[in-house]
Amino acid sequence: MNEYLQYIYLKLKSSSDFKHRELKCNLGTINLFFIDNLCDSKFISEYIIAPFIRNDNIKADIEDVKKNVLYSNSIGDIKTKEDAVIHILSGDVVIVFDFISSAIYCEAKGFSKRSISIPIAEAVLKGPREGFNEVIVDNISLIRRKIKNGNLTVELQLLGEKSNTTVALIYLKGSAPNNLVDYIKKKLSSINLDFLLDINYIQEQLQCKYTCFDTIGYTEKPDIASSKILEGKVVVLVDGTPFALIAPYFFIENFQTADDYYLNKYYSNFTRLLRIFAFMISLFLPGIYVALTTHHFSLVPLEFIFRLAASRADVPLPLAVEVVIMTFFFIFLREAGIRLPQPIGQAISIVGALILGDAAVGAGLASQSTVIIVALSAITSFLTPKLNTAMIFWEFIVIVLSSLLGLMGFFMAIFIFCAHVGSLNSCGYSYFMPFTTSEQFDYRDLAARDNLQDISKNMLQTDEDERK
Template identity: 35%
Template sequence: MFFWKHTKKGEPQPRGLDDISPSLRTNLHWLKEDIFVHDQTIAYRGFKTSDPHPRECVLIYADNMVKHEYLSQFVLRPMMRSSLPKHLRGEELAHYAAERILESDGAEFITRYSEIGDKLMDGVGVILIDGCPVAVVVDAQGWAKRAVTEPPSESVVRGPRQGFSEDLGVNISLVRLRLSSPNFKTRFLHVGTQSKTRVAILYLDNVTSMELVEEVERRIKAIDIDAVLDSGYIQELIQDSPYSPFPTIGQTERPDVVAAKVLEGRVAVLVDGSPFALTMPYLLVEAFQANEDYYNHWITATFHRLVRYISFFVTTATPAIYIALISYHPQLIPTNLVISISAARKNVPFPGIVEVIAMGLVFEILREGGVRLPRPIGQAISIVGAIVLGDAAVSASLVSAPMIIVVGLTGVAGFVVPSLNDLAVLIRLSLVLLAAALGLYGFVFGVIAFLLLLSSMESFGVPYLSTMTTLVPQDLKDTVVRVPWWQMVLRPRYLASKDRQRLQGQAGRTDR
């Protein structure tokens, strides 16, 4: 907030706390010397309206945040070519200019310095007219934007290829294109005392429960932070169960996913400057759902989901079970297998647990090394990983071959459920340690602990396991299986939507 306690002596009139003065000189003085002092990106373009009664005006804008051609063509040119009638006084000048002269599509009036400060940073032009205590704001946003491209983090075989970019307006329009209904609502908030980041809450008026929208808005409003540079800040600041590693707010780069979540009765939050939208509430099942499930045939989609669940189990549990079996319960492995495993392990000097942890660490190092590198170097890393650390390690008897298989399988399976991949590493490690301590039963204790954690979590008042702990058939339709679209008659119960009907009558399917 701008509170100007000190008044400078000298020619500019002292101004009332925050109000724009009628005197152009005063205004310019305050803007240049106080609000934007030392800020060289703010441009002041002085000009006069044409005869017979030339009047001094100034167009102020932030350099590179506006479309310069636009400003000169539709703002400066008409202003300089026309004249303001002499009889106009004060605010009338601004209104006359906006109504009769300016050719830009948006025009707003503001009366406070603080608003000028806020607005300029949004990439507008502000026109100050001498003798008028009101500034005219014209839209001219034009900063560098990234094109709408396919999001790299969520590519699809079948489905739309548009992804969010960093521009909030563009992102909202991408969602709105998919939900062309007057019920689609957007609420704007500003977060961050320094960054003043625009945050948009998206929901469907006739579907989403209002308590949910209010709750989301309340939590975002309660944020008091200096800057929000990505939606990740908001995510961490408003999510439930902040100490749990499991995500309780969903994130996506795809407008079609946001549209689908909003249609189910969820709330989406878009943050200016971040291509990642947040959706809430977020349940564990959503980690196993992919947008393609809904575009592909439902039988294959169901199969893929099953694969994802199995992969998650594989990636978290395999090393632990392997350790438990070889070190505590070899009698549970079929005889032939146990012979070949022990033959492979014969020359390896380390106990199984050391092998697992070391190889797991190597895998994570390779992955982390590869992620942020340019692609050609990344390939070199995978070659080093495969040949040197895999093959050579086995021939040197540093690791056993079955262990390479286990670690490799674990690593690959982890990529099947990308949103839980980072977390799977932690689960895997804790299960391995427990299995090393108490065998299969240590593993079971670990599983119990994780299930308890999951059972205790909630996301915006919805239990995290909602659809997994229900026995109501309707609520199971979009969990492990993905039933055909004509069967998904109702929206999920746990979201407490206003309107649960999704399909009308006999499911909108035409039987022939």
């Protein structure tokens, strides 16, 4: 028995959806192997099986079979026995001949998949509505439709010893720095996992360690991924994940959205500044509130001090503890709203916030001013969703230092925050770029964007010497 036949049977014979079809020809037996629910049965019947049955003069030449017998548009050679099994499990038909030592495969994928739909997490008022799905071939095609450039390079590889997951590395040759491409290739080749089921397995390997900030970006919109590729960045796709990784990724990009480039420039600039201001409110407002009302109440207007003292007269807890408890309440509500089904989650998050806030004031656990401060901090955090995780941790750090040392602790927390963010890097580039560049500083798309035609298209190349 052919070595391919033995190995394929050994690996797949116990699977009920594994199919083997034998065809007789003038020279011997032709064996077809495929997974039933991964392939298109009609395609196999019309373009693979029918040509073999109708042809009465098949030659013992694999190239003649590929050129003159099969009708499939995607045919390739099987290199190893393991390669044959991977092709079968990927939705291809593997063809093994008794009279030819080599084997071939034909692409016949026909599995069910989610259609291209509107991305939920990155909705836009104006612009493309397409979003990635879980099929890597579809995701690559969405990018290729937007970038019709011969230099667009797509490199595929399999990761995960047991899962054999397809990973695509996409970049624009000539725009993406060679050092960046080599760095990511080296990182991917060093990944040693039994299985790779989600893109986060790769993100953890690429991003900076020991930080809650995402130093590797992600998106579910093909237009954003395409724009990053045209800027000279690298995009990574994983089969089975409707998100794309973007490397490198900089801190300022957390405040940029797709709408910034699709809506009126002046309105876009206003909303971007609003997001930056909301980030500072969410991160620093509870801390400075604790610092002023605990250690430096002389800096607070007298009328507000009297109102604050009256509202806190029945609250037995220290102010810092009160703020922390209310912050946890809002975190619980936000997590509950995310995990529950969408219609129920929205109702619970709104009603829960009203009930808990009113109940906390009535029970004497918090004052009205504290509820307002914490609620404002929670609401403003929704304007920068990609920074939510990091802001939760740093908000508590600011509150603790402010409660212990007052304004000195508050400014110390700001210094530690800036030092931490400034020490991070993304694939060798400073996370604070372009603020860390000393030459050719590009200001046209930072806190405010310039005209679209004037925005730099390739910041990475001009700043390559600034890499760390």
